[in-house]
Amino acid sequence: MTAPSEEGSKKKKEASSEGNVRVVLRVRPMAKYELEKGCKQVVFKVPVADPDSDGPEAVQVNQPDKRFFELDAVLDESFSQQQLYEKSGAYNAISEDLFKGFNCTILAYGQTGAGKTFSMGTAAGQDPEIKEMDGVIPRACMDLFVNIMTKCDGNAQVELSYLEVYNEEIRDLMTADSSGQQLRIRETLNGEIYVRGLTAVAVAGPAEVGKLMEEASGRRVVASTKMNATSSRSHAICVLRIKGVLDDTKFQSKLTLVDLAGSERMAKTGAEGSRAKEGISINKGLFVLGQVVGALAEQRPKYKRKPPFRDSKLTRLLQDSLGGNSRTIMIACCSPADFNTEETVNTLRYATQARNIKNSATANVIKTISQEEAMKLQRENTLLKQEVAELQETIRKLTEDSDVTPEEMNRSMDMIKAEQANHGGSSDRSKHLASIPSQEELEPDGALPEDDDVPIKNMDEVKEETTGNDDRETTSMGIDDVFSKQNDDNVSVLTDRDKKSYSDLEAENNALHLKLRQAQRDVKASVRDSAIELPALKVRVMMLEDELENSHALEAETEELQAELEQARDDRKSALLAARQLSDFMEKQKSVTGFRGDEINKDRMMYFNKRLEERWVNFVVVMLASFKEQMRLLGDYFEMVVRVVESPDILTMIRPTVNAGAGWWGNRNREKQIVEEKELRQRLLSEHIKFFNSRLLEVEDEIENRSESVEGIKDALSVERESIEQDLVAEQLFHDVFSKQGEKLLKHMTELMTGPLFSLPMVPAV
Numbered sequence: 001m002t003a004p005s006e007e008g009s010k011k012k013k014e015a016s017s018e019g020n021v022r023v024v025l026r027v028r029p030m031a032k033y034e035l036e037k038g039c040k041q042v043v044f045k046v047p048v049a050d051p052d053s054d055g056p057e058a059v060q061v062n063q064p065d066k067r068f069f070e071l072d073a074v075l076d077e078s079f080s081q082q083q084l085y086e087k088s089g090a091y092n093a094i095s096e097d098l099f100k101g102f103n104c105t106i107l108a109y110g111q112t113g114a115g116k117t118f119s120m121g122t123a124a125g126q127d128p129e130i131k132e133m134d135g136v137i138p139r140a141c142m143d144l145f146v147n148i149m150t151k152c153d154g155n156a157q158v159e160l161s162y163l164e165v166y167n168e169e170i171r172d173l174m175t176a177d178s179s180g181q182q183l184r185i186r187e188t189l190n191g192e193i194y195v196r197g198l199t200a201v202a203v204a205g206p207a208e209v210g211k212l213m214e215e216a217s218g219r220r221v222v223a224s225t226k227m228n229a230t231s232s233r234s235h236a237i238c239v240l241r242i243k244g245v246l247d248d249t250k251f252q253s254k255l256t257l258v259d260l261a262g263s264e265r266m267a268k269t270g271a272e273g274s275r276a277k278e279g280i281s282i283n284k285g286l287f288v289l290g291q292v293v294g295a296l297a298e299q300r301p302k303y304k305r306k307p308p309f310r311d312s313k314l315t316r317l318l319q320d321s322l323g324g325n326s327r328t329i330m331i332a333c334c335s336p337a338d339f340n341t342e343e344t345v346n347t348l349r350y351a352t353q354a355r356n357i358k359n360s361a362t363a364n365v366i367k368t369i370s371q372e373e374a375m376k377l378q379r380e381n382t383l384l385k386q387e388v389a390e391l392q393e394t395i396r397k398l399t400e401d402s403d404v405t406p407e408e409m410n411r412s413m414d415m416i417k418a419e420q421a422n423h424g425g426s427s428d429r430s431k432h433l434a435s436i437p438s439q440e441e442l443e444p445d446g447a448l449p450e451d452d453d454v455p456i457k458n459m460d461e462v463k464e465e466t467t468g469n470d471d472r473e474t475t476s477m478g479i480d481d482v483f484s485k486q487n488d489d490n491v492s493v494l495t496d497r498d499k500k501s502y503s504d505l506e507a508e509n510n511a512l513h514l515k516l517r518q519a520q521r522d523v524k525a526s527v528r529d530s531a532i533e534l535p536a537l538k539v540r541v542m543m544l545e546d547e548l549e550n551s552h553a554l555e556a557e558t559e560e561l562q563a564e565l566e567q568a569r570d571d572r573k574s575a576l577l578a579a580r581q582l583s584d585f586m587e588k589q590k591s592v593t594g595f596r597g598d599e600i601n602k603d604r605m606m607y608f609n610k611r612l613e614e615r616w617v618n619f620v621v622v623m624l625a626s627f628k629e630q631m632r633l634l635g636d637y638f639e640m641v642v643r644v645v646e647s648p649d650i651l652t653m654i655r656p657t658v659n660a661g662a663g664w665w666g667n668r669n670r671e672k673q674i675v676e677e678k679e680l681r682q683r684l685l686s687e688h689i690k691f692f693n694s695r696l697l698e699v700e701d702e703i704e705n706r707s708e709s710v711e712g713i714k715d716a717l718s719v720e721r722e723s724i725e726q727d728l729v730a731e732q733l734f735h736d737v738f739s740k741q742g743e744k745l746l747k748h749m750t751e752l753m754t755g756p757l758f759s760l761p762m763v764p765a766v
């Protein structure tokens with residue numbers, strides 16, 4: 001094999017481009033059912049300063065809060081189908097990119113009834129004129145053929161395939177009855193996805209495409225739901241493969257047009273029974289598509305994950321359109337009504353995420369070659385053939401000489417893989433070995449199964465691929481025939497053998513390269529297998545020997561341990577016994593002496609005595625207070641007696657005695673005498689009262705003095721009592737701590753005696 005020349009790689013660089021998926025939003029007018037429901041419009045295009053600029057543009061959704069989304073272009077109902085075709089980038093893709101050898105994908109996404117089929121269109125029919133309402137597909141077909149005529153002078157061939165994914169099954173829409181057909185998804189060595197066994201029909205013009213697509217669209221599963229009278233129940237993928245020559249350069253490209261089934265909510269669409277089942281599988285495909293978009297759009301390296309392309313047929317088929325070798329346009333469709341806000345916001349989230357997906361499209365172009373180049377190719381061809389033959393011989397020898405059975409080989413491989421898995425398998429070599437497929441992993445035809453990451457095609461497939469579909473009944477003229485015809489002119493001076501067409505030679509060389517690669521892999525695998533097998537077996541034997549030795553040693557060790565265990569059990573028993581006795585003794589000591597219990601009792605006695613004294617003093621105080629009260633009462637009483645004595649009633653009482661035996665004069669003297677007596681008596685009484693009062697004051701003073709001294713005694717006693725109380729609390733604390741320490745000590749001693757091996761708690765944890 002020859003390494004690509006510097007110039008070649010430069011060319012290759014020029015012929016590849018990295019770009020993001022272009023996402024445009026199409027907002028359809030209000031639907032009849034939305035108008036009937038009295039829905040409000042909540043989706044509005046944000047006005048742009050320059051409508052001719054190439055985006056980005058924004059849309060605002062007014063419900064529940066105002067939200068803005070940025071897309072490459074926003075087309076509301078005022079935009080026509082032609083404007084959609086142009087602003088989406090479809091026009092450029094068809095008239096420019098395809099002819100430069102770039103694969104292009106245009107896909108419509110959105111809620112059911114959002115206008116995907118309307119935007120994509122189905123087929124132009126056989127009408128040569130494009131009508132106003134025609135969508136992207138008929139316009140693309142028309143432009144494709146117009147450009148073939150104008151750019152390539154008709155020097156290009158187109159093949160049409162059309163399939164639908166319905167209930168996770170691929171159905172060929174180009175044949176009337178595709179039931180029973182096993183259509184499987186495959187991947188070529190350069191990562192291109194194709195469906196094996198899918199019909200591809202050579203088409204010569206838009207009318208032919210229109211007719212075939214019309215028939216094919218009629219085979220699509222469509223049903224009426226609450227939200228769309230003609231709801232597409234499947235994902236439809238239409239592929240147009242183009243091979244042609246433009247300015248001495250052969251190009252080969254693929255236009256993929258996808259009309260996805262609408263994402264739907266069962267409750268809203270009223271789907272039941274088989275409709276509901278369809279809905280589930282539609283949503284599954286779209287759900288995985290969402291995950292793929294999410295994974296591809298993730299820009300934070302920490303969160304990057306492998307896109308789950310293989311989780312649904314739809315995503316597997318779109319693998320090279322999303323993040324692969326394709327220029328991709330996504331038309332996100334939505335309703336303007338508040339009834340569908342949730343779905344619209346979902347579509348917009350999806351769409352804005354998809355804008356982050358980076359595709360790396362490579363132009364599939366080859367410069368047509370000169371006679372000299374053809375000769376060079378032929379020489380390379382011969383060398384390659386020799387190399388392949390040699391390698392095949394090596395393989396034959398390796399397999400014949402080897403007496404290792406395939407089962408043994410597989411077992412050895414499994415072992416190595418398991419070994420690598422156990423040890424992390426981080427070395428390049430181990431990773432490489434782990435990737436070698438086992439015999440069972442290979443399909444009967446030798447190709448890798450669908451789910452394998454590195455697909456290897458068998459030779460038949462390669463041939464089939466490189467020589468086109470000539471054996472298909474439906475192919476009226478193989479694309480490669482045209483290439484052969486065209487290159488005949490270039491190689492006309494070569495010998496008979498050399499007269500082989502360029503495309504044949506190229507195909508043969510490609511096939512040889514692949515064969516060589518396959519053979520090299522086989523040789524490497526055989527050599528590696530033989531090299532791996534012996535060391536693996538040796539390792540296994542050594543491991544078994546080690547295991548045996550280890551098991552003997554283990555046996556002896558177990559016996560020893562058993563004996564030790566018995567001994568330890570005995571020790572534990574006696575330790576437990578001792579600990580229990582010690583514990584009982586300590587408990588007894590505690591209850592008898594209470595640790596410092598005597599002093600505490602003495603203090604307690606003192607305390608109680610003092611409290612008694614205190615109570616007695618209190619009693620005296622109360623008694624004194626009572627005396628005082630008595631004295632006060634006495635005073636009151638005495639005062640009352642005085643008042644009685646002084647009262648005029650007393651005078652009245654003594655008058656009869658004064659009146660007896662007295663005349664007029666006598667009476668006058670008697671009265672005088674009474675007055676004198678009265679004065680005398682009053683004087684005497686007041687003298688007594690004075691004396692009584694002074695005595696009373698003396699007694700009160702005395703009592704007051706005594707009370708004060710009793711209060712003093714009382715205070716002194718309570719101070720003394722408080723200090724005894726504090727002492728008692730401290731004593732108690734000390735006693736508690738001491739007891740706890742004692743218990744801890746006891747526990748520690750128990751543990752020491754019973755040993756750490758049997759640390760059963762003997763005393764409750766403190």
Ligand SMILES: Nc1ncnc2c1ncn2[C@@H]1O[C@H](COP(=O)(O)OP(=O)(O)OP(=O)(O)O)[C@@H](O)[C@H]1O
Nearest residue numbers: 028029112113114115116117118228231232261262
């Ligand atoms: N831009 C538009 N202008 C006028 N009518 C439109 C527009 N978009 C959609 N419609 C109409 O809305 C209805 C639903 O559209 P369409 O069938 O394209 O939806 P869909 O997204 O393909 O739905 P489903 O996923 O259920 O197949 C059709 O009657 C269609 O004619």
